[in-house]
Amino acid sequence: MREPSFWYGPPSLMSRLLSPLGALYGALTARRMMRPGARAGLPVICVGNYHVGGAGKTPATLAVAAVLLAMGERPVVVSRGYGGDQEGPVRVDPHCHTAAQVGDEPLMMAAQLPVIVARDRVAGAALAQRDDASVILLDDGFQNPALEKDLSLLVIDGTRGVGNGAVFPAGPLRAPLAPQIARTDALIVVGQGTAAGGIAREVVARGGLVVRASLTPNEASLSDLRGKRVLAFAGIGDPARFFETLRAHGVDVAASRTFADHHPFTPEEIGGLVADAAKQSLVLVTTAKDMARIRSDARLAPHAGGISVLAVTMTFTDEPQMRAFLTARVERAR
Template structure:
């Protein structure tokens, strides 16, 4: 297990050695609080876009289902006649210049795996740049948009936002409740009191003070041919290799087990890069991966490599709440 994986496990399962990191956590908290306060009291100026900006982020390190929720938001807003754009940091991307407009034909190394997945799935205008205000300005310079979704960036206060949606893993919660590096929190838990909505991934019902959403497997897609097949393509009891290089690989493996397949799990670090040689698993079985991993493996895919397409399904209460807020934002 890599050091980062061991640290993640300690944050969520507990480990006495984490007490040694308390002094560093205190320093981190002070820096985070000072940064936020500087924007709240006007000592630092945030860029406000001429169109509404919705930040979709998290307060914890580790996967919370953010990308599927962004895909849902894109399609939901489009269905209401809105022109939507997305800005992203582009974690791990190495584009020729910044800001960089992501196109479907780009490589994951150039564009970043999550931005490329979003563009390939729904063709949305998407700009990457660690400087998110600059990304917004560049995107608006190319497209006439009604709304911008900011992929992550909850702590990027240089970009003013009109709505903050924060995703939380319902099973793991906030871990030990401590900030980095003693825990998984990017900001103190009190920050959640100021956000507009909390969405709990995997919750069976809307919790008090928040909304639930689930990730629903919808289809199997062959990496080599692009063929889409129903989930019944694999019979119950099917053994297969399962590949996940995401923030919470165990969620993916649990999803496959819930579909009554028998996955042989292969967990990789989030945003991992792959080679054909790495993925020659034994015994020979079909290989099933996440859609985010698939964008990095298509160039060398074998005939029996697939990814599982999943769709976010927020609760009806969230949909009603979001539509009401959206109507107010667009009417301004």
């Protein structure tokens, strides 16, 4: 879905009109979050968001996985596979599966570590255990009570925060903040913005950890784009952040196109983007998540070679602190 502009703007009439629906939705979700979950038999680390839309959850999951691997753990990601039609549980094979089958984010992550897609997260955790995982990384699922979490890491954008602070559909929150913060063990604040300051203070007051993180573009992909004029397009939660990242690193974004998060591109759309870029002598560039959908679709894949990708990696400002925190919590869960 495409985020309504009023979610991240000043108080609006539309938000007030939708607030009764938000109150009902939030109450139901908060009550659902209180249900007891099943034990997986090994530590479960959930990486999630307070809100719908993008904040860097997938790069955060990969960053946490990298720390766990450095600790000697064997993390396996369990994901619902949003956007895919596979119920699972199924091991994602980036050479065989498509984004339409398993979702773009699982397909992208599977290039770096084992990923299981399962609508039934308990079944997904069981398969991960059979696959000799030592730790389960639950991709999203913070508001889903099916699995008991030993550690919940919430990702928030330091500039956007939680927008107008209202619950969907009046705002971007999936549930009221209070019950969500009460279940937050650590807050990962992406970027240098201060919009998450109030939430960070509450997390710390409850004994949780707050760690800063940044998204760093791959230097090889940047070097191919510097000095060139580009047409950038993105179908992610926050396309504007992608465009600003390009500009901040010296790329001339002459034109941009935005699509809804997880947008299923059609041949006409990709063909139109290729034609527009050619007419204006622009280089076409997109995100790794968007390219996962393009490359895995036989109708779109022929265009993939002519589209550049800006890959990014999340790094923690204080990685030793995150490693010590994860070590202590994983050992406690065993």
